Amino acid sequence: MRFATETGIVFAREVRPNLRNPVAILFGMAQPVVFLVLFGSLLSGVPWGGDGAAWQWFVPGMLIMLGLGGTVSAGYMLMTEMTGGSLDRMLVTPVSRSAMLVGRTAKEVVMLVAQSVLIILVVLPFGFELHVVGALVAMLLLAVIGVGLGAFSCALAVVARKQESAFYVVQQTLMFPLLMLSGVLLPLDNAPSWMRALSRVNPLTYVVEAERALFAGQLTGTSVLYGVLSAVGFAVAGVLVGARAMRLTGD
């Protein structure tokens, strides 16, 4: 299993700075936590909210937001290593391109899961109801979508390597519509029909819905099935595109 070993080597390299400085896990959590505090307080006042119900609806979305914000840093890190020359050094070693991609992405996913656990621990005392099995499956699903997001972010970094600013522009321009159209922040039930149509082609929508179902303890149901299918499809597509892109890096 050369691929597994190589992925492990890349992963170990990437994760070591974070292990040496665990506080870094808290960076990148700031935005979702602020959103949680502000929106969460707002939501608990709305009629359909009630005590824990608002959290139950809002927290899964925040985890997806965390995933979007965090895993895209895989692309950012790749970008810095491309410009500095350390990626070149790695590319000359026998380690395969896809192991480099997956190892990098895996590190961001592990960070994502660690951050998610922290967030759940924070909201538990406020009435967030934990269904252990559902939550575990939800984490797994989050990890899968994280792989896709990280891989696409790496692909974007490679494509934009000659125009670094394009990376940030594209990333930022995509991020917010993706978030809005997945129903992370606000439900789309009352949205105009064109928005609802767009949200139906956004793979994140299905993942968010599945996360909500899972955190509510519903393990079966079609929303979970659709969520798993879109997350897996998204991840596979991301890795394929990302691995292709990695072959272009030197040029």
Add this chain to the structure above:
Amino acid sequence: MIRTRGLTRNFKVKRQIVEAVRGLDLDVEKGELVAFLGPNGAGKSTSLRMLTTLLRPTSGEARIAGHDVLSDAAAVRRRIGYVGQGNGAGPYFRVRDELVTQGRCYGFSAEVSRRRADDLLGTMELEDLANRDAGSLSGGQRRRLDIALGLVHQPDLLFLDEPSSGLDPQNRANLWEHILRLRDLLGTTVFLTTHYLEEADTKAERVVVIDHGRIIADDTAERLKADLAGDHVTVRTDNPARTARIADRIPSTRGVTVDGDAVRMAVPDGAAVLPVLLRALDAATVDVRSAEVQRPTLDDVFLALTGRSLREAEGVPA
């Protein structure tokens, strides 16, 4: 060890084609130490990046130890080491961690990788910096780390792109000592670029000069200098005009110029010509104040080849 035929690479920059490397034909045998010399933008790094599988050639072919860089890149990568012109270590990673990772990337066990890392930290005098982030090192310290990274797996063939740039004289000497020891011990083939002409001159057995993407000379430094540049003789006399005429009459002198009381000329063998010149001047009752023979440098070779000095050519885009 290295064999290229018609190796070519173009870049498209804003709809213009930059011909970075044009039809490189190069053969390097096992164990050779070759210096690749040329002004900025001559195509040195581009050539190295093609030979190390980082860059796809536009046309032509290159084989490393018999393996094609395109169709058999994996086999090439296992045999070579590469120290690029940029920084090999990621800025957010610790010095020792990067060295250990490098060993792991080449398939060594964690234990062997750690031992090699520690060995190299010693040789490159990086022990005190082992736990620092690479990004926090000084330019020369980082360069030493780059080189250490390229040596971890003791490759058969080592490509070094300006390894000594940014190093102080002591560390440059240290680097060379290490490269030469590696060669003695393991028969490593070394292919390097440098802007230190004196380094190429004294250390490399073979000098390949590249300009505008083409090889314009390829020989030992000694022969290049003798064939293309020759020695410089300078005499200062009380009658420079007359001195110049006499110097011109000696068959082997070339390019006689007058500068104040100094008369300069190029000759293939200064030590032999100088006595002849001095006797002729004496016979013509010219009073000689001083006489000097200067060995040529590789810069003189480049000047003879292109009409430009390597130092002048620096910074001028190809």
